[in-house]
Amino acid sequence: MxxxxxxxxGFCTGVKRAVKLAETEMQEGREVRCLGEIVHNQAEVERLTQSGLSTISSDSVSEIQETNVLIRAHGEPPSTYEKLNAGKNRVIDGTCPVVIQVQKKVKKAYAESLQNNGKLIIYGKNTHPEVNGLLGQIQYDALAVTSPNELEEYDFSHPVYLFSQTTMPVTGYKELQDYIHHKMQKHFPWNEVPLQVFDTICKQxxxxxxxxxxxxxxxxxxxxxxxxxxxxxxxxxxxxxxxxxxxxxxxxxxxxxxxxxxxxxxxxxxxxxxxxxxxxxxxxxxxxxxxxxx
Ligand code: SF4
Structure with a gap:
């Protein structure tokens, strides 16, 4: 056969980088605590746990003191860094560079939206850590949805900035864009629809x-x-x-x-x-x- x-x-570059950061720290004899599971893979978490990596929950971030804390590839909201710094922790930042770029774009679009009464929508699960990290950049002033059904009651009469969690399906994102565009057309019949779609699904x-x-x-x-x-x-x-x-x-x-x-x-x-x-x-x-x- x-x-x-x-x-x-196999691992994408973002996950590879975060795992490598953890391994390097441990090889150099330092204890590392990862904020949330380093990867969504139990077997890999167990392997790294045996090498000395421990996992701490995001809920306990305010209680951690003077520890080496690894931020995983999904990234975190700014409040997490503030709490870790207040506890004099050493932050090892494993946020994927692709996610950092999305965080920056979300922040920039939000600043613009405040000028034109626009709103941000994120295609993703609001329980997903990456989405939490994105929402945290903008004081959670956006809606996270996984399908058009969740927008049935939405007010489409203002400009919309649309982002996607990096790991969502391309087809689902396109479907959501089409739905929002269609709904907005009713409010902007004579002008170009003020919908800005950001291509933030990870190419990997x-x-x-x-x-x-x-x-x-x-x-x-x-x-x-x-x-x-x-x-x-x-x-x-x-x-x-x-x-x-x-x-x-x-x-x-x-x-x-x-x-x-x-x-x-x-x-x-x-x-x-x-x-x-x-x-x-x-x-x-x-x-x-x-x-x-x-
Ligand atoms: S953004 Fe892409 S490369 Fe980065 S962690 Fe997510 S899937 Fe991996």
Whole structure:
């Protein structure tokens, strides 16, 4: 049986950078506490925990004192930095440079919106840490939505600045843009609709979808490896499943089922931007073991 790992899968540059920062600190003998789980991948969190990384909840940020605190790739609102500085902590900033750019754009657009009575809408989950970090740049004065349904009661009679969480699906963002544009047209029938759309979906996520679609077609069975709470993982897995119905999502090797591989000659393994390569290798090894007994 042919079993291959997708060469484009694995950590994105933002996650790689945050993990590297944590590892470097620990190799130099310093204790590091990460604010929230460093990646949406339990196996990787466990690996780093064994090396000495501990995770602290955002709720306890005011209580931390004189500690090395890692900010993960999702970023944080400015209030988090203020609290950490007040507690004399050393901040190791793992915010992804792509997210930092989005934070800056959100802040700039907000300043402009105050001049023209505009409003900001963010396509993303308001419980997602990256969205919390974005909202925190602008005193939480924006609406975060995941679908047009959530805008049914919205007042579209003012300019709108539209942003997306970096890991949301491109198709969903386009659908939301079209919906908002359509609704705004009723209020601005004679002028160009004052809707500014910011292209803030991470290219590393957007580009993976066409790559994964192609990969999913090349194998009889697809095993997608990702953390159960990874939003990017869900988007990418759904893209695989749409191309190849014999696609399965697993978070660890023990979730693999032998019957998935019966009658198949080829298995493709792929993962999210938060899936470490070592985990896909482990899954490959386990599929090889299972296939020996088919
Ligand atoms: S998905 Fe993109 S924006 Fe998010 S951490 Fe990775 S590189 Fe950064």
């Amino acid at each position: 042919k079993i291959n790992i997708d060469p484009h899968s 996520v957007a580009n993976r979808i066409p790559q994964l679609q192609k990969f999913a077609q090349e194998y009889q069975v697809i095993v997608f490896v990702g953390g159960a709470n990874s939003s990017n993982g869900k988007v990418l897995y759904n893209a695989c499943k749409a191309e190849n119905p014999d696609s399965y999502f697993v978070s660890k090797a023990s979730e693999l089922k032998k019957e998935w591989f019966e009658n198949s000659d080829s298995v493709g393994i792929c993962g999210a931007t938060s899936t470490p390569n070592w985990q896909m290798e482990e899954i490959k090894q386990e599929i090889e073991n299972l296939s020996k007994n088919l």
